[in-house]
Amino acid sequence: MAVLWRGRAPLLLASTSRVRRKLLEGAGIPVEAVAPGVDERALQHSIGPGVAAGDLAAHLAGAKAEAVARQHPDRVVIGADQVLAFEAECLGKPGTREAARRQLARLAGRSHVLHSAVALAVDGQVRGTAIETARLTLRDLDDAAIALYVEAAGEAALHSAGGYEIEGLGIHLFSRVEGEHSTILGLPLLPTLAMLRELNLLAL
Template sequence: MIVLASKSSSRRAMLNAAGVAYEAVTADLDERALEAELDGQPSAEIALALARAKAAALSGQYPGRIILGSDSLVSVEGKRFDKPADRAAAAQHLRYFSGKTMDLHSAAALVRDGEILWHHADRAQLKVRALSDEFIELYLAAEWPEVSHCVGVFRIEARGVQLFESIVGDQFTVLGMPLLPLLAALRDLGELPS
């Protein structure tokens, strides 16, 4: 059984649906400080660094076990966005995203006993439709506080799908983790039957 270094409901749902046995534990990591250290790096590299750091943070507590770290970053017109601090910030994010293309970078890493066994990042591009203030208020009334935990202020499996005109990329990347490459890596490592 692997250890998932996340309490993300979408990542748990993906692993559950794929039949992967795991234990979910939150990694004690100052993500914003690590992001600040990596400022200026490409978003995919930052997402990978965060995924590796989350897994490494738990590695010493679970000797011999594979730890899965994962992270997602959103950037729009080169500006990176974190999870909104509050509902007002979420509305600001959505107003900024309106009519623009969102780049969503999702990464995953597998670590055992401090050694990085595998890592992978993927990108999806989501074209946000023009959003009215009325829509934003109605959307947040229905989706808050669930989207407070979501980079990009959406859950694609819920009403968040209404934000977009088009999506280019893997559905699992949009959900927050490059699942198909991860499953292949777990098979290669003997954690899943091949």
């Protein structure tokens, strides 16, 4: 599959997410992952309230791509981020089991929107961004079901926005999922591939 990639070096992914890396590798793109070293919470705080969820995701994705691109100006860099929007609020990673249970209780029986953004950087600067959205609806879940999931999912429930990791046990929580699969997983592949094609980095 590497024959599809025309770059002189592997694509740099400004993320340590195994899911995002697997999405790119599944599309035949050789990838090297680099931790961007961006404090997302501090950056979000500096942006201030009132920013649309999609714009926030794009800003965070761009900051990650730019941070890595500054260190590797001769490489093509991809940054990505995802923001969960629910009732005009952006929900982050719960961090604790109790917070995960609270988030899932709020989302149960309701719909929310995932905004996934990707930013591409070349020559040390961000050259393009794209935002895709998906709409997800959780089943009606009682406290016992939520507690069972959080216990079974373990760390995965604590480090995913909303308290679920849909590519794992979290799929059991949903009644409806509307959106492109990679968008839901946090790296919208279709616009990513389109941007790489514009740079003549893909043979297909």
